[in-house]
Amino acid sequence: MDTTDSLPRDALSILELAARSMFGLFASASEGMMLVDRQANVVWINDQYRRYLPALGFAREEDFVGHPVSQVVQNTQMHQVLESGKPILIDLLTNRAGTFVVSRIPIRDSCGQVIGALGIVLFDHAETTLQPLVEKFTLLQRDLDDVRRELASQRSLQGGKRQSKYTFASFIGMSPPALEVKRQARRAAQSSSPVLLLGETGTGKELLAHAIHAASARAAGPFISVNIAAVPDTLLEAEFFGVAPGAFTGADRKGREGKFRLAHGGTLFLDEIGDMPLSLQSKLLRALQEGEIEPLGSNKLTPFDARVIAATSRDMGRLVRDGLFREDLFYRLHVLPIRVPPLRERRGDIAALLEALGEDVALRSGLPPPELSPPALALMEAQTWRGNIRELRNVLEQAAMRSDTSRIDLEQLRSVLQESGITPMVPGPTVEAVRPDLSDSPVSLSPVPHKAHALASQVAVLERNAIALALEANRGNKVAAARDLGISRATLYNRIKKSKI
Secondary structure (H helix, E strand, O other): OOHHHHOOHHHHHHHHHHHHHHHHHHHHHOOEEEEEEOOOEEEEEOHHHHOOHHHHOOOOHHHOOOOEHHHHOOOOOHHHHHHHOOOEEEEEEEEOOEEEEEEEEEEEOOOOOEEEEEEEEEEOOHHHHOHHHHHHHHHHHHHHHHHHHHHHHHOOEEOOEEOOOOOHHHOOOOOHHHHHHHHHHHHHHOOOOOEEEEOOOOOOHHHHHHHHHHOOOOOOOOEEEEEHHHOOHHHHHHHHHOEOOOOOOOOOOOOEOOHHHHOOOOEEEEEOHHHOOHHHHHHHHHHHHHOEEOOEOOOOOEEOOOEEEEEEOOOHHHHHHOOOOOHHHHHHHOOEEEEOOOHHHOHHHHHHHHHHHHHHHHHHHOOOOOEEOHHHHHHHHHOOOOOHHHHHHHHHHHHHHHOOOOEEOHHHHHHHHHHOOOOOOOOOOOHHHHOOOOOOOOOOOOOOOOOOOOHHHHHHHHHHHHHHHHHHHOOOOHHHHHHHHOOOHHHHHHHHHHHOO
């Protein structure tokens, strides 16, 4: 229960006045303020912040406000605050406009749900006013990058066992589809049942498999993966179950352990399970049911203890109907199915993905991180990306390697897309242009005023607008609207009643 419920009315009034005074003080004394909503879109900036827009590459405020914060502010950490719910009170931010000392504070509603975040520029031109601190920060950052490179080279092997390389933080995205798949995967990590990851190639299924393992009770154990499509059919059985000593001419005298035994105590990831030969499916089913394997050339059963995560880009239902995949094995694997959405269903994550991919490209190449001009970014967000994140990375890396500077403009990107066999899609209308008409709605959809008002009133307006838009987009379906907003149905009902929508 909120501790303010037990306070007398006079104390509550003082708290409300204090909140207004503090917000007003920050608004006037700071070098700039920004407000983002739960989806990490910029919804308001104050007068001081507007002076940074030209340096950030924006001539008009409407090109900045209303857009994803990762798209308009380089190196932002607002997503981290929204996802963790924890403030970042003091931090150094460096982008095209300079180096700043900033604070980032989560904003919660009366139920404790994070509904936005406030960014405050405490000092600007920190490279001159805080020169010793900036130099120390730069040296530490360089050391950290060196350590990351070293860890990246050793991460695959630790204590003689292959470990998980990714966590849920590695699955970048704050769009509703991305948040939903992470929610399902986190729940799956708490179980020991088989998981089946379904989705197109390049959507991040292997990354999620690593993350599920890293968040599970088996995280200290090995993570062993095998790509079934990459192993010849004649070698798959030996790959899975191992080979007994002297099983056949030329076999290792010591024998060879299969993937099931190597994964003992950890997780076995079966990638492209839909490509498994029918002749081997019965043996895999038996191994999963009995928890035992029989190596080639042996008549002895060997127990194993491994959690199985399978993934496929194929239509498993069709394979079962066509008799190409055993129905009993399908149901054995289909205990915790998770559909990983394609990139075209989570376009709002593309800017954040490009930022992360750009940092990785820079780390590997030794060049500055690539920066896309706003038109180039819009072009990237408009593509269908048949290869999903893998294709997105390829195009970004090509563009970065061909550019004479770190900045990638529209024409450079269009040329790379065409040479890659991609017909560039024309960017669609802006968010404002596709906003549904809610003129008959009792909720006012006027934008947040530029003049600073009480934070509580601004958040209330944002909340009412978000609920109204979600209800309109889902034709009044409250269950679907609650899912899009990332809140429970009960919470949505309470907000509707409170806001009198």
